[in-house]
Amino acid sequence: MYREGGQNAATPLSSTHFPSRVLRRTQARETEGKAPMTEGPLRPDSRDGDLPSATARAVALSGLSLAWERLWPRLALVLSVLGMFLALAWLGVFERLPAALRLAAAGLFAAALLASVVHLLRTPWPDRRQAADRLERGVPHRPLSAFLDHPSATGDALADALWQAHRRRLVVALKGLKASLPSPRLDRADPYALRAAVFLLLIVGFFATPDHLGPVTAVFRPPVSIPPDIRVDIWANPPTYTGLTPRALVTTSNGTVVSPDALPDAPSVTLPAGTTLAIRLAGIGSPSAAFAAEGKPPMSLDGRSPAPGQMAYEHRLAASGRLTLGGDGLQAMELPIAVRADTPPAVRLAEQPAATARGALRLAYAINDDYRVAAARAMLAPDAAEGARPLVALPDVTLALPRRGVDRAVTTSDLTTHPLAGGRVRLVLEARDDAGQVAETPPLLIDLPARPFRNPLAAAVVEQRRLLASDARQAKAVAATFETLGDLGAAFIDRPGEILGLRVARNRILLARDDAALKPVLDYLWQMALAIEAGDAAPAAERLAAAREALRKALESGASPEEIARLTEELKAALDDYLKAMAEAAASDPSRLSDLGQKGGERVTSDDLKKLIDRMRQLGELGERDAAAELLSQLDDILSGLQFAQPEAGSASDPDLDELADIIRRQQELQNRTHKLTPDGYTGEEFGDDSGDQQALQDLEREQSALSKRLEELMSRLSKGAQGSGEEGKGGLEGAGRAMRDAGRNLGTGDTESAVGNQGAALDALRSGARDMMRGQGQGTAGAREGGTDPLGRPTGRRGPDLGDDTKVPGEIEVQRARRLLEELRRRYADPNRPPLELDYLRRLIAPF
Numbered sequence: 001m002y003r004e005g006g007q008n009a010a011t012p013l014s015s016t017h018f019p020s021r022v023l024r025r026t027q028a029r030e031t032e033g034k035a036p037m038t039e040g041p042l043r044p045d046s047r048d049g050d051l052p053s054a055t056a057r058a059v060a061l062s063g064l065s066l067a068w069e070r071l072w073p074r075l076a077l078v079l080s081v082l083g084m085f086l087a088l089a090w091l092g093v094f095e096r097l098p099a100a101l102r103l104a105a106a107g108l109f110a111a112a113l114l115a116s117v118v119h120l121l122r123t124p125w126p127d128r129r130q131a132a133d134r135l136e137r138g139v140p141h142r143p144l145s146a147f148l149d150h151p152s153a154t155g156d157a158l159a160d161a162l163w164q165a166h167r168r169r170l171v172v173a174l175k176g177l178k179a180s181l182p183s184p185r186l187d188r189a190d191p192y193a194l195r196a197a198v199f200l201l202l203i204v205g206f207f208a209t210p211d212h213l214g215p216v217t218a219v220f221r222p223p224v225s226i227p228p229d230i231r232v233d234i235w236a237n238p239p240t241y242t243g244l245t246p247r248a249l250v251t252t253s254n255g256t257v258v259s260p261d262a263l264p265d266a267p268s269v270t271l272p273a274g275t276t277l278a279i280r281l282a283g284i285g286s287p288s289a290a291f292a293a294e295g296k297p298p299m300s301l302d303g304r305s306p307a308p309g310q311m312a313y314e315h316r317l318a319a320s321g322r323l324t325l326g327g328d329g330l331q332a333m334e335l336p337i338a339v340r341a342d343t344p345p346a347v348r349l350a351e352q353p354a355a356t357a358r359g360a361l362r363l364a365y366a367i368n369d370d371y372r373v374a375a376a377r378a379m380l381a382p383d384a385a386e387g388a389r390p391l392v393a394l395p396d397v398t399l400a401l402p403r404r405g406v407d408r409a410v411t412t413s414d415l416t417t418h419p420l421a422g423g424r425v426r427l428v429l430e431a432r433d434d435a436g437q438v439a440e441t442p443p444l445l446i447d448l449p450a451r452p453f454r455n456p457l458a459a460a461v462v463e464q465r466r467l468l469a470s471d472a473r474q475a476k477a478v479a480a481t482f483e484t485l486g487d488l489g490a491a492f493i494d495r496p497g498e499i500l501g502l503r504v505a506r507n508r509i510l511l512a513r514d515d516a517a518l519k520p521v522l523d524y525l526w527q528m529a530l531a532i533e534a535g536d537a538a539p540a541a542e543r544l545a546a547a548r549e550a551l552r553k554a555l556e557s558g559a560s561p562e563e564i565a566r567l568t569e570e571l572k573a574a575l576d577d578y579l580k581a582m583a584e585a586a587a588s589d590p591s592r593l594s595d596l597g598q599k600g601g602e603r604v605t606s607d608d609l610k611k612l613i614d615r616m617r618q619l620g621e622l623g624e625r626d627a628a629a630e631l632l633s634q635l636d637d638i639l640s641g642l643q644f645a646q647p648e649a650g651s652a653s654d655p656d657l658d659e660l661a662d663i664i665r666r667q668q669e670l671q672n673r674t675h676k677l678t679p680d681g682y683t684g685e686e687f688g689d690d691s692g693d694q695q696a697l698q699d700l701e702r703e704q705s706a707l708s709k710r711l712e713e714l715m716s717r718l719s720k721g722a723q724g725s726g727e728e729g730k731g732g733l734e735g736a737g738r739a740m741r742d743a744g745r746n747l748g749t750g751d752t753e754s755a756v757g758n759q760g761a762a763l764d765a766l767r768s769g770a771r772d773m774m775r776g777q778g779q780g781t782a783g784a785r786e787g788g789t790d791p792l793g794r795p796t797g798r799r800g801p802d803l804g805d806d807t808k809v810p811g812e813i814e815v816q817r818a819r820r821l822l823e824e825l826r827r828r829y830a831d832p833n834r835p836p837l838e839l840d841y842l843r844r845l846i847a848p849f
Contacts, residue, residue, distance in 0.1 A: 052174055055144070061179035063131030067123075072184040074120040080195055081116050083202045085109045089215045090205030099223035106219045135177055143170050144177060230283040230329055239274040241434035242371045249277075250335060268336035271317060272371075274435065275339075279313040280306075285328030289313045293321040345369040345439045347376065347431035350408055355449030359421070360414040360636055365399065366407045369433050373401055376431040378411070383424040383445060388471040391519055392419050394448075398556055399429070400629045412636040414545060415448060419469030419522045422450030422462070457498060458533040460485065461505075465525040472515050482506040501528045540574070540581035547574040548636065555620065555629045564620035564628070572613050579609075609638065622822060657773065659714055664766050666707055667740070671759040674700055674743075677752045700755075701747035708740040711766075732769025736762045822846075 088094060094102050126134075129148075136144045147170045151163050186195070209215060234250040249269055279301070281287040292298040301313040315323075317339050325333045351364035367373050380394035395418075402409040415421055425448045429441040450466075453459040464478045486502040505525060512518045530541075551567040559567075612635055619628040677696060715733050739762035746755035828834065829842040 052171060055174045055177055058177050058179045059128065059131050059135055059144075062135040063126050063128070065179060065182040066126040066131055066134050068182040069184045070126070071120070071123050072182075073186055073189040074116070074123055076186055076190070076195060078113065078116040078120055080198050081109065081112045083198045085113070086216065087198065087201035087205040089219050090209045090212065091201070092209075092215065094219045095215070102219060103222075135179055139177065143174055147171070147174060231281070232284075232325060232330070232333065233278075233280045234323070234335065235278040236269070236271050237276045237278060238272050239434065241374070242272050244272065250333070268320075268338045270338045270340055272340050273318060273342050275317045277313075277315045277317065277323065277337075279315075279323075279325070280310060281312075281325065281327065281330070282310045284311070284330045287311045287327035287330070288325070289315075290324045291315050291321055292324065293319045296321075298324065342433065342435040342437065343370045344437035345373050345431040345433045347429050347439050347441055349429065349441060349444070353427060353444070353446050356412065356636070359416040359449045359451040360412050361397070361449050362410065362412050363397070363399065363429075364408070364410045365429055367399075367402055367409070367431050368407050369431070372434065373431050374434045376401060376429065378413075379428045379430055380415075380448070381426045381428075382420055382470060383426055384470055389473060389515065390420075391469045391472055391515055391522065394418065394420055394425060398552075400633060403627060403630065409630070410633055412633045414548075414636065416451035417526060417545070418448075419465055419526070421448050422466050423448055423470055453529065453533050455533045457485070458529040461502075461525055461529040461532065465522055465529070468509070468518065468525075469522055472518055475509050475512065475518060479506045479509040482509070498528075498532055501531075540578040544571075544574040544578040547571040548632065551616075552629065552632055555632065561621040565617050568613050568617040568620070572610055575609055575613070609635070612638075656714065656718060657770065660766065660770050660773070663707060663711055663714070664763065664770070666703075667759060667763055667766060670700060670704055670707065671756060671763065674747070674752055674755050674759060678756060679753075697747055697750060697752070701744055704740060704744040704747055704755075704759075708737060708744060711737050711740065732765045732772060736765035736769060739765060 094105065097105065132144050132148065136142050147167060151159060187193070206212065230252075232250055232252040233248070235246055236249050237246045238244040277291075279289055281289070287303070289301040289303065290298040291301060301315050303311045303313040306312050317337065320339045321337060323335045323337060325335075346366075346368045348366050349364070350366045354362050356362055363378055365376075367376055376399035378397040378399055380397065382390055382394060384390055395415075397411065397413040397415075399411045400409050424445060426443045427446050428443050431439045450462070453462055460481075464481050467474045468478045482502045483506050486499050486506065505521065505528065508521050508524065509518065512521065547567070547570050551564070551571055554563055554567050612631060616628045616631045616635075619631065673696075677693060677700075711733065715737070718733075739758045743755045743758035743762060746752070746758060825842055825846055829839060829846055834842075
């Protein structure tokens with residue numbers, strides 16, 4: 001790294017060494033009897049030419065500078081070796097090396113440091129002549145060397161006089177000599193400036209570690225032989241569909257049992273069938289693992305080595321048995337395992353299959369399984385005569401699975417457009433669990449519901465279509481029937497297009513040469529029947545059915561919330577078109593007004609249906625796809641019995657009950673608006689600042705007070721009415737009044753959470769009082785509830801106002817709370833500073849959404 005030379009190597013003035021010349025000249029002068037001239041260290045009182053004291057001091061300082069110029073490059077080499085060692089130690093380079101390589105590197109650095117120190121100690125010290133040469137370097141005529149010189153011959157008086165005069169002249173020139181500062185020129189010994197890199201590494205390493213002594217001593221630490229860590233881990237991973245979490249069966253370290261399942265007196269572990277055992281052995285020589293099923297010899301498990309000194313095994317449990325582990329240094333270990341078999345699912349019909357008002361097939365069933373049912377379907381097959389050639393097959397109906405905590409469900413499937421609708425079919429319900437086990441119900445013969453056609457000609461066309469679809473051998477008979485209808489129908493068919501359609505159908509059937517040519521005729525006959533029956537409303541009904549089917553498939557396939565939201569909007573648009581078309585058809589033909597009917601005579605508006613669709617979208621966004629599918633099935637029931645009903649004669653409602661129903665609705669709206677101002681319901685979008693919140697609270701307090709006064713006026717009218725007319729429900733209405741007044745005071749003080757609670761209590765009391773009033777007037781709800789509830793969750797057959805109680809559709813407050821809970825889970829999952837275990841738990845919570 002370094003080298004000597006350059007201007008630091010002074011050239012002597014004579015070929016002989018300085019002390020030898022002094023010795024010889026001294027001996028010569030003593031021989032001649034004269035005083036000797038000494039060339040020892042320059043001193044102010046030197047007898048050698050009487051060297052001036054200032055010049056003598058300059059010569060001494062020049063000697064010191066020359067000594068430093070020779071010493072510093074060698075000292076820098078020592079410091080560089082030491083600095084590089086410290087920098088590498090502080091930066092942790094030695095810690096990453098194997099023990100043998102680390103000790104070898106430490107030895108190399110020690111040898112280099114020792115060699116550099118020896119090189120430093122062998123630095124030559126400059127003599128007086130070398131100091132003088134450095135002092136007069138660059139001075140013309142070298143006056144100091146001339147002053148320190150001596151004549152070659154003595155004894156001549158004239159020569160001595162000239163010599164003295166010469167020296168006096170030199171003394172004047174010596175006054176200008178001054179020693180310069182040292183210039184070691186380290187760049188010549190280190191031309192690549194490696195010393196700078198060493199310095200930077202040393203600074204970085206110094207500030208990189210708080211402990212400066214520990215890393216240095218760790219470099220020389222001898223290798224320590226660590227005894228092998230004997231470890232046994234056995235984990236059980238149940239199948240995902242069971243919902244069970246993985247569990248540690250055995251955990252041992254150096255013979256110490258950590259898990260109680262591994263104790264000798266522990267009972268056998270019970271695990272579901274299909275559980276995967278994950279076994280890992282570490283620090284064991286010649287490890288082995290075997291599983292012996294009951295009644296069978298042990299079977300060795302194939303393992304793999306994920307890391308040196310480790311062995312991993314996996315085994316999927318299918319039957320009970322014993323797990324045996326062994327190896328050098330491990331005491332033989334046995335673990336009894338009992339496998340709990342997966343029971344097959346159970347499925348049965350809860351009600352007899354029936355048809356809705358529009359002809360859709362309604363299936364009510366119960367499904368049970370020890371864990372869960374993966375899928376269920378209804379298989380339909382035509383009950384055809386022997387040798388029949390059906391043109392089409394019946395599709396399987398995917399059954400909606402029951403929600404968590406219940407075992408019953410209802411599926412409505414509209415098969416009225418199928419060519420075999422109205423015929424005799426065999427129905428079999430099938431349920432399949434995640435283990436692949438299948439359960440079926442005994443075959444049941446049912447009449448597949450068909451769409452009712454009021455028009456006789458349309459009904460006849462559909463019937464002939466069914467006969468043709470069930471057996472292609474009936475083609476000629478069907479063609480003959482259409483020919484007869486076309487010939488005889490001119491007397492009672494007003495539209496010529498219908499007669500022309502019958503003749504076209506006859507010709508297409510007769511011209512078909514095979515079954516493939518007959519299938520398009522089935523679609524033609526269906527479109528013709530719809531045109532005869534519904535007129536302009538047929539296309540809207542088809543679009544509505546297609547939209548419902550697309551949404552049902554999306555819910556079953558687990559589509560994204562965005563896709564579900566898009567399909568619900570399409571369903572809402574198709575529903576608008578359908579309602580408009582049906583209203584126009586009813587207006588043009590009053591005789592068909594009763595063709596569309598809602599069971600029980602319950603009023604259903606288009607807003608009710610749109611709210612139901614919006615609730616489906618919200619449940620789909622929250623991951624409740626089963627609930628959304630159930631609402632879709634209920635929507636099918638509603639549409640199946642929809643009518644543009646006319647008010648019944650003599651069914652005028654009680655004005656007091658109507659007033660009370662309106663108060664209940666207004667109170668429900670106030671509760672929803674108040675909830676938005678609570679911490680659980682506030683979304684940050686209602687108002688822009690605190691002043692907006694205060695204004696909203698004032699408005700709510702004013703409306704709550706007005707509603708309370710309105711209830712007091714109603715109670716006053718009821719008490720002044722006929723005897724006994726206002727006694728029923730008096731206690732409930734008084735309690736509602738107190739709760740409403742408390743809610744108004746809470747709103748005045750800004751306590752929105754207490755206000756929501758009091759408003760909920762007021763709603764309960766209002767509904768209780770309304771039921772008591774209806775019971776007192778002979779309109780009790782008990783009889784109405786015996787008929788069940790409609791798809792919107794309202795009791796069927798109820799007369800009087802809708803009090804908003806006992807509904808199955810989740811309320812707005814519940815949906816808002818669920819949405820805020822989901823947003824909070826997502827916010828926490830987005831925080832990377834949370835523990836990995838918590839993040840994994842949050843991920844599994846959010847995954848279904």
